[in-house]
Amino acid sequence: MSGHSTYQPQSGFMKWMERRLPIGGLVHSSFVAYPTPRNLNYWWTFGGILSFMLGVQIITGVVLAMHYTPHADLAFKSVETIMRDVNYGWLLRYLHATGASMFFIAVYIHIFRGMYYGSYKEPREVLWILGVIIYLLMMATGFLGYTLPWGQMSFWGATVITNFFSAFPGIGEPLVTWLWGGYGVGSPTLNRFFSLHYLLPFVIAGVVILHVWALHVAGQNNPTGIDPKSDKDTVPFTPYATVKDGFMIVCFCILFAWFAFYLPNYLGHADNYVPANPAVTPAHIVPEWYYLPFYAILRAIPNKLLGVLALFGSIGILAFLPWLDTSKVKSARYRPLYRQFFWLFFAVCIGLGWLGAKPAEGIYVVLARILTVYYFAHFIIILPLLGIFEKTKPLPNSISESVLGSKA
Amino acid sequence: MTTVSSAEHTRRDFLYIATGAIGAVGAAAVVVPLIAQMNPDASTIAAGAPIEVDLAPVAEGQIIKVFWRSKPIFISHRSKKEIEAAQKVDLGSLPDPQPDSARVKPGHDQWLVVVGICTHLGCIPLAHQGQYEGWFCPCHGSVYDTSGRIRQGPAPANLPLPPYAFVSDTKIRIG
Amino acid sequence: MKRIILALTLAGFAAAATPVLAEEGHDTPQPPRVKWSFSGPFGKFDQAQLQRGFKIYREVCANCHSMQMVAFRNLADAGGPGFSEAQVAAVASEYKIKDLDDKGEAVERAGRPADYFPSPFANELVAKAANGGVAPPDFSTLAKARTYERGFPWFIFDIFTQYQEQGPDYIVALLQGYVDAPKDFQVPPGGNYNKYFPGHSIAMPPPLQAGQVTFDDGSPQTLDQYTRDITSFMMWASEPHLVARKRLGLQVMVFLIVFAGLMYFTKKKVWSAAH
Structure with a gap:
């Protein structure tokens, strides 16, 4: 991490500490002196927002775990005890439940920002892949967490998702039984899901540290996609980036509070206020909104195994993005064609999300198939070809030139 | 700039x-x-509401244990001998001086109601044991007399009295 | 291009959503919107309404529907029906609670404020057997457990209007939705035709009739009033801290907007040195 040598410990204690554990220098070089491109726009604040949300989820989650009971007979009741009797329990639970959705809103913006500005390209491939791993871990954590209230959607969501693994020929059935710890989803399943739901956020935090490390080695991308060339192109992280991130975190909290206080159940399902009943499946099993595009891909394919593979493939393909996009130019700002395909891809993802919430019948299936094909074509056909055939716009000479005009 | x-x-x-x-x-x-x-959450607080205990079935010399707010409450139906022993003690010799009259309700000398938790480190003392015929704590050897007062051992104070009142001659309300 | 795609997407949604709405409209009508005292950012429960609702629950609904997660003491909680401690104790003592005596024998004793509302049936199987194979749902979370499909674009508008009362609206509509079955509709045995129930055949017979419950506060003893009162009570039972939540929400919102404003100017000041 650059700028390490500039750190001058102020107090005697920090001088003493610096020779033994240079944590002051580490913080200083990573979050104070660290040079950030001066032209970062507000889309770049979502990394900070995501760190904040991870903290919120871990703190509220640890606190909720003090009151929650992972047992099939008691889970629903313990959640209701949190909602009714625990001091501020309703607040903590609603923050945690809507917080999950806020986390995903932020991560989707973060991912699409990376795609738009080509932040996955050399030398940031590892940074991007670590991000894909974090996203996968988030999806697993979110799913496990949604099981815990043990309502109808919890139970049947867990049943459907664990049945993905029954698609694998030969090992499928024993694998699912192993996941359940029984002959169906039940108390053993719930208990292990709780354990893993508690574990994974800390794994996420660990990968986030690697993600930030990789970021600070490669340096941040920026809207022009060209590297900083001189000190004029950058500003120190503190105070510039910290105050900007801080401002956006507070703005994001307004959105968060709007949902947590006024629409706490908007992003959930009414069926999850019905206690889990293994004898009755709800009329419409729909996952949380953040899984809907992938759910649509799963259902678009009429073969069980292929559907599950397509589902995993649709996320896995993101890891190969740095090599599928063959263009030398990073930012969509200078790639007029890519920019259009980016927005088309964005619309396709939204469309898949909408289809995921619709019943799998009639016109919806046809649409889902078309959009699924397009989703994969974007990565496998469009991006590799674009890099070859696209005529890009001229890049500015430096970041400061693009910000201040050529007079700088 | x-x-x-x-x-x-x-x-x-x-x-x-x-x-x-x-x-x-x-x-x-x-x-x-x-x-x-x-x-404590609202249900825990609500469950800590006062309880009523019927004393009629408690024979003389018998000590019963009831639970209130997660604590054992000893209710001792003391014999004449036990009452006299408790009243006769020289207050100056007690680590935590308190006359027996301050530990029972007036007119109900035979009923001693104390929180059954040793004031040393929270164990439950055993009834009718120790040299004062009161309570003996097996954890660290504190000895209490028939008034629940500390007489020997590491405990610093007498067994505390829970808030209670006589609803009738044979019924108390704790809490 | 961006705009064109956006426009096409929206148009696509609208086109796809319209036939769906029409189709659903033919099948099960959307419940009409009811004006609730507890809707919106300043919403509060109407104490008198909750008390009337409780009376209806006690005299009518409780014969079949349990409410296991609500305790008598909750009737005195802030933001609720506003009964006094003494009233709660009196209400509780009218109920018989199953308990064990000192010797482990099953006994029935008078209820205490800390007790939960006893269920009308010993267990779910008994409830099922006594009600034609379908156990009457528990009231504790029922108002939040029912909803209806809003469809595009209404579900987006709901974010801004804070419309969260799909459950209560549906319940009111359901309770008033017992009408004669259309000629071509064959009501299965044990079923009752209901306009708003998905599939139209509901096991519950019409539970409320005008004049059935006597109100002491002079409110009209009509079906319309009954259904709104009981639903309001059910919403409170499902979300007892709704009033506290909305009040704290308002405070948090004001705080965050002020804080965001200050952060904005701080950010501007800090960045002014960089330009």
Whole structure:
């Protein structure tokens, strides 16, 4: 991490500490002196927002775990005890439940920002892949967490998702039984899901540290996609980036509070206020909104195994993005064609999300198939070809030139 | 960067201080629910409501144990001998001097109601044991007399009295 | 291009959503919107309404529907029906609670404020057997457990209007939705035709009739009033801290907007040095 040598410990204690554990220098070089491109726009604040949300989820989650009971007979009741009797329990639970959705809103913006500005390209491939791993871990954590209230959607969501693994020929059935710890989803399943739901956020935090490390080695991308060339192109992280991130975190909290206080159940399902009943499946099993595009891909394919593979493939393909996009130019700002395909891809993802919430019948299936094909074509056909055939716009000479005009 | 006039400097400092102060207030407010959630919840508090105990079935010389707010409450139906032993003690010799009359309700000398938790480190003393025929704590050897007062051992204070009152001659309400 | 795609997407949604709405409209009508005292950012429960609702629950609904997660003491909680401690104790003592005596024998004793509302049936199987194979749902979370499909674009508008009362609206509509079955509709045995129930055949017979419950506060003893009162009570039972939540929400919102404003100017000041 650059700028390490500039750190001058102020107090005697920090001088003493610096020779033994240079944590002051580490913080200083990573979050104070660290040079950030001066032209970062507000889309770049979502990394900070995501760190904040991870903290919120871990703190509220640890606190909720003090009151929650992972047992099939008691889970629903313990959640209701949190909602009714625990001091501020309703607040903590609603923050945690809507917080999950806020986390995903932020991560989707973060991912699409990376795609738009080509932040996955050399030398940031590892940074991007670590991000894909974090996203996968988030999806697993979110799913496990949604099981815990043990309502109808919890139970049947867990049943459907664990049945993905029954698609694998030969090992499928024993694998699912192993996941359940029984002959169906039940108390053993719930208990292990709780354990893993508690574990994974800390794994996420660990990968986030690697993600930030990789970021600070490669340096941040920026809207022009060209590297900083001189000190004029950058500003120190503190105070510039910290105050900007801080401002956006507070703005994001307004959105968060709007949902947590006024629409706490908007992003959930009414069926999850019905206690889990293994004898009755709800009329419409729909996952949380953040899984809907992938759910649509799963259902678009009429073969069980292929559907599950397509589902995993649709996320896995993101890891190969740095090599599928063959263009030398990073930012969509200078790639007029890519920019259009980016927005088309964005619309396709939204469309898949909408289809995921619709019943799998009639016109919806046809649409889902078309959009699924397009989703994969974007990565496998469009991006590799674009890099070859696209005529890009001229890049500015430096970041400061693009910000201040050529007079700088 | 141009030089900043002192008036502008003050305005800027004020803005920074105001922002920092508001942020600190927000952070402090967030801590409130995080701390409050560890206090007993509403159902626990409701379950700690007063209880009534019927004393009629308790024979003379018998000690019963009831639970109130997760604590064992000893109700001792004391014999004449036990009452006399409790009243005769020289208060000066007690580590925690308290006359027996202050430990029972007037006119109900035969009923001693104490919280059955050793004041040393929270174990439950055994009834009718120890050299004073009161209670003996097996954990660290504290000895209590028939009035529940500490006589020997490491415990610093007498067995505490729970809040209670006689509803009738044979019924008490604890809490 | 961006705009064109956006426009096409929206148009696509609208086109796809319209036939769906029409189709659903033919099948099960959307419940009409009811004006609730507890809707919106300043919403509060109407104490008198909750008390009337409780009376209806006690005299009518409780014969079949349990409410296991609500305790008598909750009737005195802030933001609720506003009964006094003494009233709660009196209400509780009218109920018989199953308990064990000192010797482990099953006994029935008078209820205490800390007790939970006893269920009308010993267990779910008994409830099922006594009600034609379908156990009457528990009231504790029922108002939040029912909803209806809003469809595009209404579900987006709901974010801004804070419309969260799909459950209560549906319940009111359901309770008033017992009408004669259309000629071509064959009501299965044990079923009752209901306009708003998905599939139209509901096991519950019409539970409320005008004049059935006597109100002491002079409110009209009509079906319309009954259904709104009981639903309001059910919403409170499902979300007892709704009033506290909305009040704290308002405070948090004001705080965050002020804080965001200050952060904005701080950010501007800090960045002014960089340009």
